[in-house]
Structure formats: C-alpha cells, structure tokens
Amino acid sequence: MTKLKWGMIGGGEGSQIGPAHRLGAGLDGLFELTAGALDADAKKGRAYARRLEIAPDRAYGDWREMLAGESAREDRIDLVTVATPNSTHFEITRAFLEQGFDVLCEKPMTMTVEEGEEIVALAEKSGRICAVNYGYSGYPLVRHMRAMVARGDLGQVRLVKAEFAHGFHADAADADNPRVRWRYDPAQAGVSAVMADCGIHALHMACFVTGQEVTSLSADFASCIERRTLEDDGMVSFRMTGGAVGRLWTSAVAVGRMHGLNIQVFGEKGGLRWAQEWPNQLYWTPLNETTRTLERGGPGLSPEADRASRVTIGHAEGMPLAFANIYADLAEVITARKEGRAPDPAATHTPRAIDGLNSMAAVYAAVESAGNGSRWTEVRPPSRR
Known part of the structure; x- marks a missing residue:
C-alpha cells in the first residue's frame, strides 16, 4: 500500500503536542x-524539517508558503495537521479547505462561534474532511463505552459526570511565566481559559460516549489567582x-491532580x-450487581474497542x-474515497468540524x-437551533 502524504503546520522542536502527532501518524x-x-521562526522550522527527513523543497518557512507550494504540486499532501497557536487555527484551516485539502485541526477549532459556523459550512461545501483533534476519543475503552451506550447496555442514560482538572497553574508566583500567562490573556486565549483549554475535552467526551449533544448549561467560573482576567476553575451543569x-x-x-x-x-x-490516567481499565456496574473490571485487549469487548487496541493486554497504552x-481512521476514510468505496463504519466517528463548532458554542454559553449569575443558557449554535 502506498503511504498517504502528510503535512504538518506547527508542532516544531520543543512543541508539547507535535511529537504525539508524529508518533500517532507514523x-x-x-x-x-x-x-x-x-x-x-522560518529558519528553525526548515532546519527541524530537514532533521525529520522532509525534502528541502517541502520544508516551508510558513503556512502560506506551504499552501502555495503544495497546491501547485501533482503529488500534493493528502492531509494537513494544524498544530499552531489557537488564534491561528481558523485562518489556516479555512485556507487549506478552500484549496481542497483534508485537515486535522488541533482544538479549539476556532476562537468564535461565527468562525466555527464558517468552517462547518466550508467543509460541507467542499466535501473535504475537517477533523478536530479531540484525541482522547481514540482510546479503545472510550470507544467501547460509546459502543455499550449505543447498543443499549446502560438503557436510557440519565447522568454524565465529566472532569478535566489539573494543578499546574496553581502557583501564584508563576503567574508571569509566559508559558502560563498567555492562557489567561483574552487577547491570546479568547473569552475563556481553562474551559476552552481543558473543559471542552471533558464535554466532548460526554457527547462522544453518549451520542448526545448539549442543549443548555449553567456555569460558575472563578479566577482563584486574583490577577487573572480569565477563569482558572469552572463548574458547569448541562442538559x-x-x-x-x-x-x-x-x-x-487543583493541586495534586495531574491530567x-x-x-x-x-x-x-x-x-x-x-x-x-488509567486507560486500560473500564469499570462497569450492572444494576443490582457487583462492579466488573473490563480490561483493554481482553475478551468480549466491542469491535470498536478491538480495532483500536494495539498492544497486548496488561501493557500500558497511552496518548x-x-x-x-x-x-x-482518517487514513481509512481518505483511502476509501480514493478507491471509490465506503469506509469501514468503525472509522467514521472521528471528531469533525461540527464537534469543534459545538464545543466553541458551549464555551461562549458558559462564559455568558x-x-x-449562572443563568441557564442556550448552547446550540445558531445554525443548529
């Protein structure tokens, strides 16, 4: 099988997320x-690209140069990953979609609901993939949870409790650290800090597993370190x-909490x-029965979980x-399109532009x-009401 050609914007040397993408894609x-x-820094970017064995003529100085260069090639890339600062996601994603490229964008997909609406409409019009990297939906047992809910093992879902809490920004003395400060600066982070950074992962997980969307919410935000303009803690109830x-x-x-x-x-x-943090175990408690531990890679799991499981049972499997x-999943969908066939249904649940739009709508609703005073607020974006 011929490998698909992949391009990356951002994620350079020292990047937090770049190595995970390169390991995952390869x-x-x-x-x-x-x-x-x-x-x-164009010079640094080109030098690092060469160390990654990217050909000199495809080691670009910036994304605009890359868009022009790849658009002009007959052997252009099949997929581009956007792993740049949040405020640039919309412009880059839109530009590549307009030129007919499939895109995987880091979250948040956009900084505003209006931008999200535009990306959804553009992806639908162009017929291109716009995926959003809610990467935790790739865990085998998360996919098994989704399968269990879908086949009715839990019956009607009544309640979902989701958390994404860490303590790495708890030191007030670290407030002026540039790696921390930008997250609480509206000019760089947008209208929200921890909700837009971490909370939307938990919210997407709730939607992914249950197959439901959020319709309304009530939020309470706090800036526990007083000099912060944006919130560093949030509690949200939703329907x-x-x-x-x-x-x-x-x-x-949340000092002491890690991931x-x-x-x-x-x-x-x-x-x-x-x-x-303990991804190999899923705890299942049938009504009026004792709790059972389902092991990743073990017998009796769903095809969705089996397809996603990569190492033998008992070994750690991470991000x-x-x-x-x-x-x-993206490779299967892209290849199926090239071959004129339907993709494996299990490969079609990758988070898409609509998930990115719904997440940003939830962030804005939570801020509002x-x-x-934590008033219940409509979540669904205008095009979905």
Missing part, C-alpha cells in the same frame, strides 16, 4: 511526513438532547467509569496510540452564564 505506516512549516443531565468540573488550580480527565456515565441498567487511532 505508527501504522499509513502516512509519510512529506511537508511541513513547523515553526514561527443533553437525549434527556441526560451532566456535571462538569474543570480546573487548573485529571475522567468520565462517568449512569443509565437505567448500570454505570460506567473511566480515567485517562500517542490514541492519536494513532484518529490518524488510522457565568457572567449572569
């Missing part, structure tokens, strides 16, 4: 890193299209709980492998609610 041998504009109610806690000042992405789903027939499942 794991199955489905993609070859062919082009890149990897750093805001969903299928009747489920939800509770979300997100924080950057802190957890989800619990409670239905008529039982409950599930999973934590990203880059979850990312690899996102890339494998928190500023109005």
Whole structure:
C-alpha cells in the first residue's frame, strides 16, 4: 500500500503536542511526513524539517508558503495537521479547505462561534474532511463505552459526570511565566481559559460516549489567582438532547491532580467509569450487581474497542496510540474515497468540524452564564437551533 502524504503546520522542536502527532501518524505506516512549516521562526522550522527527513523543497518557512507550494504540486499532501497557536487555527484551516485539502485541526477549532459556523459550512461545501483533534476519543475503552451506550447496555442514560482538572497553574508566583500567562490573556486565549483549554475535552467526551449533544448549561467560573482576567476553575451543569443531565468540573488550580480527565456515565441498567490516567481499565456496574473490571485487549469487548487496541493486554497504552487511532481512521476514510468505496463504519466517528463548532458554542454559553449569575443558557449554535 502506498503511504498517504502528510503535512504538518506547527508542532516544531520543543512543541508539547507535535511529537504525539508524529508518533500517532507514523505508527501504522499509513502516512509519510512529506511537508511541513513547523515553526514561527522560518529558519528553525526548515532546519527541524530537514532533521525529520522532509525534502528541502517541502520544508516551508510558513503556512502560506506551504499552501502555495503544495497546491501547485501533482503529488500534493493528502492531509494537513494544524498544530499552531489557537488564534491561528481558523485562518489556516479555512485556507487549506478552500484549496481542497483534508485537515486535522488541533482544538479549539476556532476562537468564535461565527468562525466555527464558517468552517462547518466550508467543509460541507467542499466535501473535504475537517477533523478536530479531540484525541482522547481514540482510546479503545472510550470507544467501547460509546459502543455499550449505543447498543443499549446502560438503557436510557440519565447522568454524565465529566472532569478535566489539573494543578499546574496553581502557583501564584508563576503567574508571569509566559508559558502560563498567555492562557489567561483574552487577547491570546479568547473569552475563556481553562474551559476552552481543558473543559471542552471533558464535554466532548460526554457527547462522544453518549451520542448526545448539549442543549443548555449553567456555569460558575472563578479566577482563584486574583490577577487573572480569565477563569482558572469552572463548574458547569448541562442538559443533553437525549434527556441526560451532566456535571462538569474543570480546573487548573487543583493541586495534586495531574491530567485529571475522567468520565462517568449512569443509565437505567448500570454505570460506567473511566480515567485517562488509567486507560486500560473500564469499570462497569450492572444494576443490582457487583462492579466488573473490563480490561483493554481482553475478551468480549466491542469491535470498536478491538480495532483500536494495539498492544497486548496488561501493557500500558497511552496518548500517542490514541492519536494513532484518529490518524488510522482518517487514513481509512481518505483511502476509501480514493478507491471509490465506503469506509469501514468503525472509522467514521472521528471528531469533525461540527464537534469543534459545538464545543466553541458551549464555551461562549458558559462564559455568558457565568457572567449572569449562572443563568441557564442556550448552547446550540445558531445554525443548529
């Protein structure tokens, strides 16, 4: 099989997210890193691209040069990943979609709801993929949770509790650290800090697992370090299209919490709980029965979980492998389109532009609610009401 050609914007040397993307995209041998504009410093970006064995004529100085160069080639890239600062996602994603490229954009997809609406409409009009990297949806047992809910194992879902809380911004003395400060600066981060950074991962997880969307919410935000303009802690109650109610806690000042992405789903027939820091175990409690531990890679899991499981049972499986499942899904959809066939249905659940739009609509609704005494607020973007 010929490898798909892959390009990357951002994610250069020293990047937090770049290595996870490169490991994930390369794991199955489905993609070859062919082009890149990897750093805001053109010289550094080109040098790093060469160390990654990208050909000199495809080691670009910036994304505009990359767009022009790849658009003019017969062997242009099949997929581009946008892993740049948040405020640039919309402009870059829009430009590549307009030129007919498939895109995987880091979250948040856009900085505003209006931008999200534009990207959704453009993706639909162009017929191109616009995926959004809610990468934790790639974990095998998260996909098994989704499958269990979809096939009715839990019955009607009543309640979802989601968390993404860490303590890495809890030191007030660190408030002027440039790596921290920008996250609480509206000019760089937008209208929200921890909700837009972490909370939307937990909220997307709730939607992904239950197959429901959020319709309304009530939010309470706090800036526990006083000099911060934007929130570093948030509590959100929400209601969903299928009747489920939800509770979300997100924080950057929870000292002692590390990654802190957890989800619990409670239905008529039982409950599930999973934590990203212990991804190999899913706890399933059928109604009036004892709790069972479902092991990743073990017998009796769903085809969705089996397809996503990559190492033998009992061994650790982490974030880059979850990312690899996102890339494998995209490769299957792109290849199926090239071959004129339907893709494997299990590969079609990758988060898309509509998920990015819904997430940004939830952020804006939470900001509005928190500023109005936690008043219940409509979440769905204008085009979805």
